[in-house]
Amino acid sequence: MIRAGGLRPYRAIVGARFRVLLQYRAAALAGLWTQVVFGLVLIMVYEAFYRSSSPATQPIAFAQVASYVWFGQALFAMLPWSADAEVRAMVRSGAVAYELCRPVDLYGLWYARAVAQRSAPTLLRAVPMALIAALVLPRVGLGEWRLAPPPSLACAAGAAVALLGAFVLSCALSTLNNVSLLWTLGGEGVVLLMTTVVTLLSGLAVPLPLLPGWAQPVLAWLPFAGLFDLPFRVYAGHLAPGQLASVLVRQTGWTLALIALGRWLLGRGLRRLVVQGG
């Protein structure tokens, strides 16, 4: 039913959205700058924090915190903290009616949008961000604050695979954000909640190892750790390359569950949808 006729339409949608999003270079540059500043501020806070306590009692070393922060900032655009502005506009104006007039699976179509939404800006930002954090910082005398390279080639390769898992997971969550727009017309409520949840539970705001011990099992179980905390641990060598399989299983399991949830919600949302404007 869904895959009839192949993936051509979905590929075309990803390609078109991708090209459009790549045009937003000024936004990418502004975003890059914001995140460099944000990363620096976070690291300063952690430095103060580590200086005023005894570092030996902390679950991870300061240098790793710095790497963790930069890893998160580099992948910021890939995280599912927002909804697609185009979907929001469509639901508001009623142009979403046209989406329903397409002979394609609507969930697939929206997932394809999320793929473009999460990949294009990430490509624009992640690489320069990583370069700044890994190469520029040591040259300006901030070597301790840098993004450290992975300890081995295996770690780097493992991280690349884990990031792919994080990407499909993030797209499933992003699609869920977009589906929620069918309920909250303003598009703010659920998405705002999602922003907070994602920033906190993925480790973007505070590295997950620094959160209280009692929370750790829950954090590890939730899907958000798969977004970049787990890939970072593979990258930094905290998780042996052999544990990559378990990371992927968790990411894929959550992705499949969230896709199922998204499909179900989309079906319900469409049934109650009254296309705006007559």
Place this chain on the structure above:
Amino acid sequence: MAQIVVDNLVKTYRVAERTPGLWGALRGVARRTHRTVRALDGVSFSIDRGELVGYIGPNGAGKSTTVKALSGILVPDGGRCEVAGRVPWRDRIAHVAEIGVVFGQRTQLWWDLPVIESFDLLREIYRVPGDRYRQARDQMIELLDLGALLDVPVRQLSLGQRMRADLAAALLHGPAILFLDEPTIGLDAVSKLAVRDFIKQINRDRGVTVILTTHDMDDIEALCTRVMVIAGGKILSDGTLVALRAQVTRERWLTVDLVDAGAAIDEPGATEIRRDGHRVCLAFDPEVVPPAALIQRLAGRHAIRDLFVENPPIEAIVARLYASHGQAP
């Protein structure tokens, strides 16, 4: 056999009601009152292949709801609806592959992409084979005179240009049925004519069935052999324009240019409905007062410069039909 069959279609909306003012808003937080609106209240009709049907009615009459049900976007609460043997919302994907839709107030083109890239993207979405696509695309570009617009991003098009591009977009996959929801809304005179010509052409030359909702009676008079009138979720009239007129009124209008602007006219069987300087407009029923007799009597009493008899404009007919069913036009 009919291509589109609609039988006793019903759709109700629940609308949250709010009492005005701050107190009303506060009360709305605690308890919402809902009002149900019957957008479609037992609508039935059938349409044959190749027909060009106008669908008119006041705002909120149920026109768009019908079109949305027919295009599979909206699930009605009751009744039957089949398009080319399919229930639109149950077989959505197969159904929408064979229809074209234009909602006049919105665009189906990609805002940031040039027109031609939107077309290419639609080709992928509808999985149109390459040669068929190129043929359809070139034909549309020619018929709608889009050649100069192909590389322009959609957001830079004027409304008229955009509508032409939207019409092309709706037909690239060669649908047998075209739903047009207010395709001429907001267009200037030239664009309106271009859109009308095009609709007529694809209906005549390709046998595409067209269902057209509009508020512009000139659209109806220029295009439609059949017109359906809906108000309050019910079909009030369905037939030719001539039949619609006959159903509402037999009235004719006689317009007379008098030499003496002040002359009072008092003719039995004729009522003065308008006077503008020397020009007087009289309404009469030709079955009661034969037009020849009326003109003769008038000419005998007044000095007349010019006169002509006409049907009331279709706007007046439709307004009267809406009014007779308690609907503001």
